[in-house]
Amino acid sequence: MTTKLEVDRHKLYDTDYLRWIETTVEKLRTREYSNIDWENLIAEIEDMGRSERRSLESNLVVIILHLLKWQFQPDQRSGSWKGSIVEHRRRIRKTLKDSPSLKPDLEEILAECYADAVEQASAETGLSVETFPPSCIYSAIEVLDSDFLTDEMIQG
Known part of the structure; x- marks a missing residue:
């Protein structure tokens, strides 16, 4: 009742x-x-945890997207791509500082985000999805490394 x-x-x-x-x-x-109101309070707390993961995923997709564009369209490179990578790396560092329990799952989350980043990269570049490797070519360490964005990146 x-x-x-x-x-x-x-x-x-x-x-x-x-x-x-x-x-x-x-x-x-x-x-x-x-x-x-315990029912809604519990739901809100659960959603906070999911929100942290969604934020991490969203930022990873943006970084991978721009790394792919940087690598597969070297003649189109721009400061905005590089700036976006720097900004989203900063956001991820903050997220991982606030929620270090996400770190052990980072490689798995990265792999899950790759398909979304490829789909977006294809849409933005006009390159076919098949242009990009079928699985993520970047490690979590590389994706988060401030120095990882060089001309030596393998050309597609």
Whole structure:
């Protein structure tokens, strides 16, 4: 049986998210545990973890995309590609500093992101998907290495 208090807590979550957060934080501070919307609070905390991983994935795709473009279109190289790589490496360093538990999965996450980066690279360059290697040619160490962006990169 659902009580009026439970309905009110869910209604606040659905109608004013910021107020729900403020109310939930205040209830946690004052230890009013019986009045907390636990179901939505747990869902939000779970989503925070997924969000960290999605952020890492998104930044990896951008770096791989620009590394591929840098490697397979050397005549098109631009400062914006290099700047994007630098920016997204910085974001990943911050993410890994804040959530070091993502580090052990980095190679796996990198491999998962590669197909998305190839698809995007193909769309942006006009090169066919088959132009790019079928699996990721960069290690996580290379992708995050500030010095990894050289003319010596193997040409496609």
